[in-house]
Amino acid sequence: MTNDALVRIDSAFFAYPSEPDQIVLRDVSLTLEEGSFTGLIGPSGAGKTTLCRLLAGFVPHHFDGPFAGTAAIDGHDLSTATIGDLAASVGYVFESPHDQLTGANTTVFDEAAYALENLGIPAEEIRGRVRECLETVGIGHLADRHPQALSGGQCQRLALASVLAMRPKILVLDEPTSQLDPLGAEEVVQVIARMHDRGFTVVLCSQDIASYAPHADRLLLMEEGRITADGDPRSVLRHAAEREAPVAIPEPVRIGLELRRRGAVADTVPVPLSVVEAAVELSPLIGDLTPAPAKEDEPVASGAAGTVTVRAERIAHVYDGGVRALDGLEVTLDRGCVCLLGQNGSGKSTLAKHLNGLLKPTEGQVLIDDLDTRAHRVAQLAQQVGLAFQNPDDQLFKRTVEEEVAFGAKNLGHPADRVRRLVDDALTRLDLQQLRHRNPSELSLAARKRVAVASVVAMDTPVLVLDEPTGAQDAPGNALLGRLVDELTAEGKLVIAITHDVEFARLHATRIVVLAQGTVLLDGTPSEVFAQPGTLSTTFVLPPAVARIAAAAGIPQPPLATEQLLGRVLPTVP
Amino acid sequence: MIGYAPGDGFLHRRNAVTKLSWAASLSATVFLMPEAWMVWTVVALVALTTAAGGLARRLIRPTWTILLPFGISLAVLQGLFNPDNTTTVLSLGPVAFGLEGIVHGVLILGRLATVLLTFFLLLLTTTPKQLTAGLAARGVSPRFGYAILAAIEFVPDMQRRSQAVLASQQARGLDVKGSLGQRVKAFASLLGPLITGALIASDTRAMALEARGFSARGERTHLALERYGTVDRTAVWTAGLLFLAALGLKVL
Known part of the structure; x- marks a missing residue:
């Protein structure tokens, strides 16, 4: 243990007051050096957020459950220091973008200045710092806007700017990019990396390991409240991959490990972490490439069309205030899993709300088979189209998971025994059987999200629209939702998924529709769409990592999956 | 319905605490005034101030949206049911409207008009941050200031x-x-x-x-804090004395 440790935690145990028997931190000991960049990885419920909260003093002061052990944060003994005492040392960015607004400011500028005013920083210095930080995170032009008028992504950047302006020694970020489009997330990670370069100590918890692992100098793997691996990112990710820990291993690591397993690269060479490193490792191995197959192996929509066809005919939608969110959009959706991609504000969610009549087009028409959404109530259209929103907390209100999942099915007037069967089936598919008698509000965000999806699945509609279905899920949760989508499409349902997760789209979409500025930019199979990285970048979408690695290594017609890539580079090695 | 509108008129330039003092003082004073003409004189003075500040057009619609239905209700209820009614001004079959009740309704309406106009003027010419900064500078707890801002939002x-x-x-x-x-x-x-x-x-x-330091101890900075000069100090004292004078007259 060195002398310049900024954080020192010894044998910490903790349980939340609502569930005192459920230990969420178990014998956690940790030292963080000044200027380090530490990533926290692990499945949902592993204790990552709780550890972040401990660093800021929320545990055990705001969440005052049973706590044992000792912790010193920047010289403050956690047993006596208050959250306020730690505020000058620790800056914290929360996952939920709007909830972390102070609610006391009417402009973005004032919101970012709020903490500095509380800390008594001189006015001129506040103005300078705030302007600089807003520019740093790319929202300088929004300084006069009302914070509540920001999108989720803009709000997350504001939260980051508000914290950066405080110049805390330690930046603690809990899923700071979960609401951002891929390039937006990449930009925020770059900002965080720059802050680290300038001397900030960074602790980042995110399921998007691939985006930040190359910048981190240490990863902690947490499982069931314990730190089970601790070291440099390459060794921790290799360790996690080899023992199949429930985390999303970045594709560069996966490819690197496969090259080592097949003997193409010496086992002692550290595995690559970034797209560039993987491409550099791959390039010398490219000899006589096997030609790309005429059609890549990718999900295929079942031959028969679904039972319902959704048609948007030259629709436009203008919100009060004049924002034109959709602009002459034309698309017909009739089978398989269609993923809608596009940057924040490209019109994806607005389109989704048109598909069940929550929004009516200001021009054009939306037809669900022959039903014109303008002439029918949402409740009537819900017989055909079920929609699960991004934020589960906007819909959960029943006392048990079971009642919650039955809510939509009952509203549609299904007989009681059918409702029971549908609920049972949805609970099984979403791995919620064990939680069926629990109160939804007591569950983790990942489980609440699955309850929200289950309640729409139980409606048994021919069309399902899922807004960011994999949000807040860990690797097993992602796999579960992927399987669900595959099963639903195999049953002939039309699934429309709005997502920023290009890996999810690659694995499960039979068709991808990319939106930009309220209209269709690209429309095709995953291979067709991801083969156009230049066009995709105009709407802040990146192709899957494998395609980017292959393209950077100079492989023509870059494949989308690791197996395809290795099959072409090392065709003779099993 | 009413929110801050940027401007640089003489009302915008006054300290938020000054405007709050006058809004509170006038609103309290009209409830001590016994006669409708007195109250409506105050309303007229506030209206003139509004016009002089170039804000009349912004206030007419929201003010009437509230006052008109309230005024009609008052005229009907007071005209019909005020126990002091002795002079009939209008008879519709068995229904008689009393003069005394209608005059009392005009008095109540004037008081409401004063409260609306003065606080609308405050909201129109003051940002919530200016108000809480001004109050904090006068020793009011930042927690109270936050409560005001959070309530607005x-x-x-x-x-x-x-x-x-x-x-x-x-x-x-x-x-x-x-x-x-x-x-x-x-x-x-x-x-x-x-x-x-x-x-x-x-x-x-x-x-x-x-x-973000909400409970931080020590001196705070208020970016929105405005100058509180001799004119403001005098105006706040005058507002206080006006209320005390009205209270004295009422007691005597």
Whole structure:
């Protein structure tokens, strides 16, 4: 243990007051050096957020459950220091973008200045710092806007700017990019990396390991409240991959490990972490490439069309205030899993709300088979189209998971025994059987999200629209939702998924529709769409990592999956 | 309905505390005045000030939107049911409108007009931050200032949430435009997530506030703090004395 440790935690145990028997931190000991960049990885419920909260003093002061052990944060003994005492040392960015607004400011500028005013920083210095930080995170032009008028992504950047302006020694970020489009997330990670370069100590918890692992100098793997691996990112990710820990291993690591397993690269060479490193490792191995197959192996929509066809005919939608969110959009959706991609504000969610009549087009028409959404109530259209929103907390209100999942099915007037069967089936598919008698509000965000999806699945509609279905899920949760989508499409349902997760789209979409500025930019199979990285970048979408690695290594017609890539580079090695 | 409108008139340039003092003083004073003509003289003076500040057009519509229906209700209720009614000004069959009641209604309406106009002027020419900064500089707790700001922001915040909840429940087949029974059911399913969501949000917000130095001890900076000079000091004292004078006259 060195002398310049900024954080020192010894044998910490903790349980939340609502569930005192459920230990969420178990014998956690940790030292963080000044200027380090530490990533926290692990499945949902592993204790990552709780550890972040401990660093800021929320545990055990705001969440005052049973706590044992000792912790010193920047010289403050956690047993006596208050959250306020730690505020000058620790800056914290929360996952939920709007909830972390102070609610006391009417402009973005004032919101970012709020903490500095509380800390008594001189006015001129506040103005300078705030302007600089807003520019740093790319929202300088929004300084006069009302914070509540920001999108989720803009709000997350504001939260980051508000914290950066405080110049805390330690930046603690809990899923700071979960609401951002891929390039937006990449930009925020770059900002965080720059802050680290300038001397900030960074602790980042995110399921998007691939985006930040190359910048981190240490990863902690947490499982069931314990730190089970601790070291440099390459060794921790290799360790996690080899023992199949429930985390999303970045594709560069996966490819690197496969090259080592097949003997193409010496086992002692550290595995690559970034797209560039993987491409550099791959390039010398490219000899006589096997030609790309005429059609890549990718999900295929079942031959028969679904039972319902959704048609948007030259629709436009203008919100009060004049924002034109959709602009002459034309698309017909009739089978398989269609993923809608596009940057924040490209019109994806607005389109989704048109598909069940929550929004009516200001021009054009939306037809669900022959039903014109303008002439029918949402409740009537819900017989055909079920929609699960991004934020589960906007819909959960029943006392048990079971009642919650039955809510939509009952509203549609299904007989009681059918409702029971549908609920049972949805609970099984979403791995919620064990939680069926629990109160939804007591569950983790990942489980609440699955309850929200289950309640729409139980409606048994021919069309399902899922807004960011994999949000807040860990690797097993992602796999579960992927399987669900595959099963639903195999049953002939039309699934429309709005997502920023290009890996999810690659694995499960039979068709991808990319939106930009309220209209269709690209429309095709995953291979067709991801083969156009230049066009995709105009709407802040990146192709899957494998395609980017292959393209950077100079492989023509870059494949989308690791197996395809290795099959072409090392065709003779099993 | 009324929010801050940027400007540089003489009312915009006055300190927020000065404007709050006058709004509070005049609003309290008119409730001590016994005669309608006195109250309406105050209303006229406030209206003249509004016009001189170039703000009349912004205030006419919101003020009348409230005063007109309230005034009609007062005229009917006071004209019909005021126990002091002795002089009939209008008879419609068995129904008689009394003069005394209508005059009393005019008095009440004048008091409401004063409260509306003075506080509308305050809101129109003062940002919430200027107000809380001004109060904090006069020794009011920052927590009280936050309560004012959060209260102002509460309504639009809840509107945003309720729209999201409503959309979410409709998407699960809830009919919000059906029979009365269906609407009652819809209301319950709206209220639940609204309250739960607000509680979850308030928990995160409480942590975010603490992490941003909400409870920090020591001197605070107020970017929105305006100059509080001799003119403002004199104006605040005058507002206080006006109220005390009205109180004295009432007691005597």
